[in-house]
Amino acid sequence: MLWVECPNCGSRPFEEYRYGNVFPTTPDTITDPDARNVDHAWMQDNVGGETLERWFHEAGCRRWFTARRNTRTDEFLPVDP
């Protein structure tokens, strides 16, 4: 079973959490304001590797926190490496 480290509750089973997606990023190479809006609304980084993302401890402290995770292994890593 996958365990996730909550900053408030400690290590808890994965099922207690809800996924809140990564921080949205629009590359600086896109300069046109309309194109930036489209990118912000629809496009995803979808990184295969380490991502910095938001998680919600739904069945615990009910607070949002930031986590670093490797999307190829589902391994949770320290937020500040």
Next chain:
Amino acid sequence: MNEFVETLLDLPWQTGEPKSSYDVVIIGAGGHGLATAYYLATRHGITNVCVLDSNFIGAGNSGRNTTIIRSNYGIPESVRFYQRSLEMYQTLEDETGCWIMHNQKGQIWMAHSVSTARTEQTRALMNQACGAKTDYIGPDEIKQLCPQIDLTGGGRYPVYGASYHHEGATARHDRVVWAYAQGALRAGVHVFQHTPVTGLLKDGDRVVGVQTPRGNIAAGTVISAVGGDVTTVANWAGVRLPIRTHALQAFVTNAYAQEFAPIVSSNDLVFYVSQTPRGQMLIGAEYDRFASYRQATSFSYLQACSKKSITMFPFLAKLRILRSWTGICDVSTDFSPIIGHTGVDGFMITTGWGTWGFKAIPAGGSQLAELVATGSATLIEPFGLQRFAHEAAMADPSSAGTR
């Protein structure tokens, strides 16, 4: 006699190394990649085509799905597209001479509340208007079609009604891949397994070929038919995609001795059940909520999905889970496929197949081949990547077997 003999397979592989140049190079030898190659060669006479895969053919999501073929979608463009695909599946055995174990079963899509009953009624009317055969049926008819069902849903999920999709079917997933591979190879297409593409060759902004460990291959057009890792490939070309990769899990039980005729889905509970030709009960559900490339099954999923399916089908409680698998789905943000030009010259894409890719293989392949050969293809016109910039997203989440 074993009716699943796989030695009948006859794939006339080409010999030697890839040529230095092809008209079309397709990345990904799954259903969509091979179908595109097959239709390019057989319908449009473009045989100077090469299909590359980092693994064996059909090793990705073509081998990790639930083999359901249906066209009961919620928006007209999708219904027309998937209906074409469904009809092509019906004649695929005659066309290719390969037995794909196509079996028309009918699909029951149950509603357990007034609001989802309304959704299913709408679906039936919408489907009829766009050429798919779907009717709204009541609980009595559902019981006739599927005697194993508990219409009270354990007291918690009573069945109000269902949309019944007459032409819903299943086919054997790897046989579909083999049928297209065989047809493409016979027509002179080159298919190289275990040849990963490690980068794209570019001339300015234009994509002019691919890099592989077996050397660079120049191409007039590069098509990405990659499942899962499509974002990586698109990034090489400088294309941003509205795709997030999620795991979708499914499992089969040991054989159920009686016949379970239809495919049954539930709109509220989000799961679907069908019986494989071996008699095993195949159960699947929605994809995992969080993005992941890990092809792993989780115990909590098996538990949750078993509970949901036993609620509607109490006999399942006596069966055992035999094996499970996980595909990584490239889910687009509007739950519709992305197919066609990318805005980068020489680079086309077929992706966003999320949880609905297997049923789309024939139409997706033939339409993309038509687009490559003739420059236009009507059915996939609404599904271009450009739709997001033009505020013309094809939102259809309720039909994707998810929520």
